[in-house]
Amino acid sequence: xxxxxxxxxxxxxxxxxxxxxxxxxxxxxxxxxxxxxxxxxxxxxxxxxxxxxxxxxxxxxxxxxxxxxxxxxxxxxxxxxxxxxxxxxxxxxxxxxxxxxxxxxxxxxxxxxxxxxxxxxxxxxxxxxxxxxxxxxxxxxxxxxxxxxxxxxxxxxxxxxxxxxxxxxxxxxxxxxxxxxxxxxxxxxxxxxxxxxxxxxxxxxxxxxxxxxxxxxxxxxxxxxxxxxxxxxxxxxxxxxxxxxxxxxxxxxxxxxxxxxxxxxxxxxxxxxxxxxxxxxxxxxxxxxxxxxxxxxxxxxxxxxxxxxxxxxxxxxxxxxxxxxxxxxxxxxxxxxxxxxxxx
Amino acid sequence: xxxxxxxxxxxxxxxxxxxxxxxxxxxxxxxxxxxxxxxxxxxxxxxxxxxxxxxxxxxxxxxxxxxxxxxxxxxxxxxxxxxxxxxxxxxxxxxxxxxxxxxxxxxxxxxxxxxxxxxxxxxxxxxxxxxxxxxxxxxxxxxxxxxxxxxxxxxxxxxxxxxxxxxxxxxxxxxxxxxxxxxxxxxxxxxxxxx
Numbered sequence: 001x002x003x004x005x006x007x008x009x010x011x012x013x014x015x016x017x018x019x020x021x022x023x024x025x026x027x028x029x030x031x032x033x034x035x036x037x038x039x040x041x042x043x044x045x046x047x048x049x050x051x052x053x054x055x056x057x058x059x060x061x062x063x064x065x066x067x068x069x070x071x072x073x074x075x076x077x078x079x080x081x082x083x084x085x086x087x088x089x090x091x092x093x094x095x096x097x098x099x100x101x102x103x104x105x106x107x108x109x110x111x112x113x114x115x116x117x118x119x120x121x122x123x124x125x126x127x128x129x130x131x132x133x134x135x136x137x138x139x140x141x142x143x144x145x146x147x148x149x150x151x152x153x154x155x156x157x158x159x160x161x162x163x164x165x166x167x168x169x170x171x172x173x174x175x176x177x178x179x180x181x182x183x184x185x186x187x188x189x190x191x192x193x194x195x196x197x198x199x200x201x202x203x204x205x206x207x208x209x210x211x212x213x214x215x216x217x218x219x220x221x222x223x224x225x226x227x228x229x230x231x232x233x234x235x236x237x238x239x240x241x242x243x244x245x246x247x248x249x250x251x252x253x254x255x256x257x258x259x260x261x262x263x264x265x266x267x268x269x270x271x272x273x274x275x276x277x278x279x280x281x282x283x284x285x286x287x288x289x290x291x292x293x294x295x296x297x298x299x300x301x302x303x304x305x306x307x308x309x310x311x312x313x314x315x316x317x318x319x320x321x322x323x324x325x326x327x328x329x330x331x332x333x334x335x336x337x338x339x340x341x342x343x344x
Numbered sequence: 345x346x347x348x349x350x351x352x353x354x355x356x357x358x359x360x361x362x363x364x365x366x367x368x369x370x371x372x373x374x375x376x377x378x379x380x381x382x383x384x385x386x387x388x389x390x391x392x393x394x395x396x397x398x399x400x401x402x403x404x405x406x407x408x409x410x411x412x413x414x415x416x417x418x419x420x421x422x423x424x425x426x427x428x429x430x431x432x433x434x435x436x437x438x439x440x441x442x443x444x445x446x447x448x449x450x451x452x453x454x455x456x457x458x459x460x461x462x463x464x465x466x467x468x469x470x471x472x473x474x475x476x477x478x479x480x481x482x483x484x485x486x487x488x489x490x491x492x493x494x495x496x497x498x499x500x501x502x503x504x505x506x507x508x509x510x511x512x513x514x515x516x517x518x519x520x521x522x523x524x525x526x527x528x529x530x531x532x533x534x535x536x537x538x539x
Contacts, residue, residue: 014530026507038421048419
């Protein structure tokens with residue numbers, strides 16, 4: 001489309017074209033609609049130009065689909081399923097008001113309970129445990145009673161308990177990114193079963209896999225200690241992990257392997273997307289497979305060194321792979337036992 | 345699952361043409377059949393010769409088959425209209441100077457379409473940057489839309505819901521859904537026009 005022609009397409013013309021486009025994509029297009037539409041297109045050469053612009057606008061909206069799915073996750077949820085959408089933290093703020101109300105009610109109830117029954121054995125009982133898990137479809141955002149926020153990768157489960165002197169979260173498996181509200185009187189612990197991660201106020205990620213634990217810090221400091229050594233009466237000083245550090249604890253080894261990455265990249269997935277910058281396709285596939293280990297991904301070896309820069313919205317494995325293969329013009333074949341990615 | 349992959353490949357191999365929504369397919373024959381009457385009426389109104397009008401419309405279809413490239417043309421019916429208009433002008437002026445124009449019509453929408461295949465386009469850094477900026481601009485436009493309008497556009501375009509299904513999901517009447525769709529497309533189209 002040359003500049004001159006574009007300039008002559010008025011807002012009115014585009015509006016008319018948009019009206020026709022919506023009518024023609026409606027579920028009830030009649031043959032007479034099609035004829036009248038053709039009459040309109042033939043009535044003025046600019047109509048055809050305007051219509052092509054409108055049609056390509058709608059067609060090429062797929063160019064920004066992944067980003068739109070992340071940024072406007074609530075719109076996709078559409079008020080039907082409020083439990084599962086991945087979303088940016090700021091988008092969820094209004095929804096987070098209800099736990100605060102619940103907390104206020106719980107505190108009021110607790111005060112009444114304590115003043116009425118101060119001496120019963122119930123008084124010492126730990127506060128209720130809350131269990132949260134993310135299903136396979138998307139990252140789940142949770143706000144804990146103390147205001148701390150947790151993002152759960154699909155498949156991850158935590159339970160939390162807010163006690164008088166500490167805050168405890170058990171990571172039952174999977175990856176979780178924590179944004180802990182500072183409260184020096186109540187340290188925050190993440191228990192992976194093998195290890196205890198202790199923090200005061202910070203942003204960090206814990207990954208409890210079947211055969212390793214991994215801790216990475218975005219902001220602040222955390223200390224990781226070995227639970228077994230402590231239980232056996234030979235406690236060792238916790239290892240301090242600082243921003244950008246990734247500590248990988250393989251099962252059976254006492255000391256972690258330490259690697260570094262940009263602190264910003266730690267927990268970047270908590271916004272609902274995986275971010276890649278000149279990453280090899282082999283690594284990209286590995287990230288997707290880590291998220292969805294249930295089915296292997298076979299990548300044509302000639303593609304392994306090809307690089308990818310961009311984002312992929314976290315979803316089920318097939319959706320993520322389909323998005324990636326479409327972007328890179330590759331072929332995805334889905335069988336019952338594996339995903340196969342080959343050159344087109 | 346494999347069957348689905350095979351079916352998709354089969355569909356791509358067949359001679360099919362994207363319809364305006366880009367989500368469904370119709371054959372050339374279906375496209376022509378439903379627009380034939382309007383085209384003949386249009387040509388006849390210009391040249392006042394029914395028999396010749398029929399012939400010209402036949403030529404429109406032949407030229408369309410040669411010129412149509414689904415990667416470049418989003419609205420095949422707009423290309424049909426363009427070819428028909430040009431053939432009428434040719435007939436009226438008795439000139440054939442425009443013979444190649446309609447064949448190139450699909451290509452001029454995207455600069456450099458000849459040199460750069462769709463496959464390579466995604467790997468070209470300059471194009472990637474431009475595409476990134478386009479994405480940001482589109483997201484800004486969506487952000488600025490009223491939330492209902494944005495939601496309706498996203499559900500229809502990306503979730504594949506029909507207007508009636510969007511109406512059922514949101515509880516908004518179908519006629520209002522269509523008004524929101526028009527509003528969203530009107531807001532996004534100027535981005536396309538700047539290209």
